Amino acid sequence: MKQDDRAIGIFDSGLGGLTILKEVHALLPRENLIYFGDTAHVPYGSKSKETVTEYSLNIARFLESKKVKLIIIACNTASALALSAVKKHTKAPVLGVISPGAKCAVNKNKGGKVAVLGTEATVKSKAYVKEIAKLDKKTEVKQYACPLFVPVIEEGILNGELLDLVINKYLAPLKKMKPAAVILGCTHYPVIKKHISRILGGKTLLVDSAEETAKEAKKLLTEKGLLKQNGKGKIEIYASDSPARFSKLAVNIIGGKKPKVKENRFYI
Amino acid sequence: MKQDDRAIGIFDSGLGGLTILKEVHALLPRENLIYFGDTAHVPYGSKSKETVTEYSLNIARFLESKKVKLIIIACNTASALALSAVKKHTKAPVLGVISPGAKCAVNKNKGGKVAVLGTEATVKSKAYVKEIAKLDKKTEVKQYACPLFVPVIEEGILNGELLDLVINKYLAPLKKMKPAAVILGCTHYPVIKKHISRILGGKTLLVDSAEETAKEAKKLLTEKGLLKQNGKGKIEIYASDSPARFSKLAVNIIGGKKPKVKENRFYI
Numbered sequence: 001m002k003q004d005d006r007a008i009g010i011f012d013s014g015l016g017g018l019t020i021l022k023e024v025h026a027l028l029p030r031e032n033l034i035y036f037g038d039t040a041h042v043p044y045g046s047k048s049k050e051t052v053t054e055y056s057l058n059i060a061r062f063l064e065s066k067k068v069k070l071i072i073i074a075c076n077t078a079s080a081l082a083l084s085a086v087k088k089h090t091k092a093p094v095l096g097v098i099s100p101g102a103k104c105a106v107n108k109n110k111g112g113k114v115a116v117l118g119t120e121a122t123v124k125s126k127a128y129v130k131e132i133a134k135l136d137k138k139t140e141v142k143q144y145a146c147p148l149f150v151p152v153i154e155e156g157i158l159n160g161e162l163l164d165l166v167i168n169k170y171l172a173p174l175k176k177m178k179p180a181a182v183i184l185g186c187t188h189y190p191v192i193k194k195h196i197s198r199i200l201g202g203k204t205l206l207v208d209s210a211e212e213t214a215k216e217a218k219k220l221l222t223e224k225g226l227l228k229q230n231g232k233g234k235i236e237i238y239a240s241d242s243p244a245r246f247s248k249l250a251v252n253i254i255g256g257k258k259p260k261v262k263e264n265r266f267y268i
Numbered sequence: 269m270k271q272d273d274r275a276i277g278i279f280d281s282g283l284g285g286l287t288i289l290k291e292v293h294a295l296l297p298r299e300n301l302i303y304f305g306d307t308a309h310v311p312y313g314s315k316s317k318e319t320v321t322e323y324s325l326n327i328a329r330f331l332e333s334k335k336v337k338l339i340i341i342a343c344n345t346a347s348a349l350a351l352s353a354v355k356k357h358t359k360a361p362v363l364g365v366i367s368p369g370a371k372c373a374v375n376k377n378k379g380g381k382v383a384v385l386g387t388e389a390t391v392k393s394k395a396y397v398k399e400i401a402k403l404d405k406k407t408e409v410k411q412y413a414c415p416l417f418v419p420v421i422e423e424g425i426l427n428g429e430l431l432d433l434v435i436n437k438y439l440a441p442l443k444k445m446k447p448a449a450v451i452l453g454c455t456h457y458p459v460i461k462k463h464i465s466r467i468l469g470g471k472t473l474l475v476d477s478a479e480e481t482a483k484e485a486k487k488l489l490t491e492k493g494l495l496k497q498n499g500k501g502k503i504e505i506y507a508s509d510s511p512a513r514f515s516k517l518a519v520n521i522i523g524g525k526k527p528k529v530k531e532n533r534f535y536i
Contacts, residue, residue: 040309040319046310047509047510120513147422151416151419155415155416161433162437242314242315242319265318
């Protein structure tokens with residue numbers, strides 16, 4: 001059987017994409033993974049298409065220098081704004097997180113209402129609305145920007161009154177809409193999934209793009225014959241700024257011990 | 269009398285420094301002001317000294333190209349991490365926000381306890397602790413990082429239960445410390461000053477670096493004979509990303525109508 005030891009490159013503006021790294025590692029434990037968190041420019045969610053594209057292309061170049069066999073844009077904002085630019089400038093196949101999440105929401109919920117929770121930039125791009133329309137024109141989609149979710153999660157507020165107030169603030173309009181599925185359209189959000197579910201009432205399907213993207217990555221590598229068949233996968237993590245802080249906060253996202261994080265600066 | 273029409277350059281990572289622009293304009297209404305908000309890299313508060321210095325030097329170069337007669341670093345994080353580097357590379361005099369705030373806290377409160385509220389990076393730099401020690405060794409200083417204040421203010425949450433919970437979260441240890449003065453060590457914080465004061469109990473002196481820095485700027489320009497003596501000052505605002513968003517959010521900081529904001533990109 002064909003064997004491909006090259007790593008999968010995964011990147012995000014910061015920590016959130018680690019939820020995807022975790023799922024990919026769980027599903028494909030033999031694969032070597034290289035993660036890049038762009039902490040010198042985090043967050044992307046409030047920035048423009050031009051700026052997010054510039055940052056994403058720089059990271060893709062870095063990952064290509066590491067000879068990756070697949071690039072996963074583990075960030076909804078960068079997937080929404082920069083996927084086509086990264087695909088155009090990159091030889092390796094590129095996977096975003098929008099399409100897997102949209103597919104799941106539509107397949108499990110044909111014709112029903114779908115709500116998308118995301119950053120300001122993801123909502124403004126209408127990426128999920130367009131992607132869902134391609135799959136099923138009948139699905140009604142509404143988007144809700146939730147700018148406080150990321151800072152609250154990065155501050156380690158993972159339960160309690162303050163978190164509930166913030167969730168309630170953004171979910172109040174969803175209670176009227178009564179969607180059949182809610183897409184967690186930012187890689188940080190799965191961390192507070194159970195609280196979102198509880199506040200929504202527990203019957204709504206929550207689509208976690210981390211799981212869906214990991215499945216899509218496995219499918220793509222299998223189809224192209226690019227899987228690594230033997231051994232245990234190694235994980236390498238880079239951050240463009242403050243690697244020690246990144247390592248400390250990573251625990252809020254993926255649990256466990258503080259991972260080793262290398263610094264790689266290439267701005268200016 | 270000598271007359272100097274050149275503008276005062278003021279910069280911040282984003283919107284917060286507008287509180288300083290407002291005070292400088294109120295105190296020196298004849299002066300032309302050029303404001304630069306580095307929205308392509310905001311926030312600075314969670315980034316490293318190297319990165320914040322690089323961004324600050326780029327902005328200082330831009331302001332010098334506009335022939336400013338004074339640069340005000342209207343950002344506590346950049347003042348704490350990059351003031352000496354900017355001074356070294358710039359011909360115009362440079363004023364940070366740390367020293368004016370520290371002076372005020374010490375002068376009005378000799379020997380008493382002082383609490384500093386700031387971003388992670390400002391707290392880590394110990395800039396206020398060092399500055400206060402230079403002025404008065406007896407003053408006891410404690411620092412508290414308040415990472416959620418900036419995103420909450422930028423989200424327009426300027427009163428109510430959620431804001432109170434966030435303030436209470438960070439101010440709980442201050443209630444035990446009972447400081448005589450609290451320095452609002454981030455240019456965003458004056459926006460929620462009355463709520464901080466209410467939750468502290470109303471007797472504590474709150475030091476607003478915006479007012480103090482404006483006074484210091486007036487003193488410096490007067491001493492150097494650099495004041496503009498006639499006419500009405502013009503305000504020019506630049507942002508390195510998303511000028512329309514900047515203009516919209518500026519209203520949360522300085523009130524009034526949406527200001528005109530020009531775009532100036534100079535990253536990579």
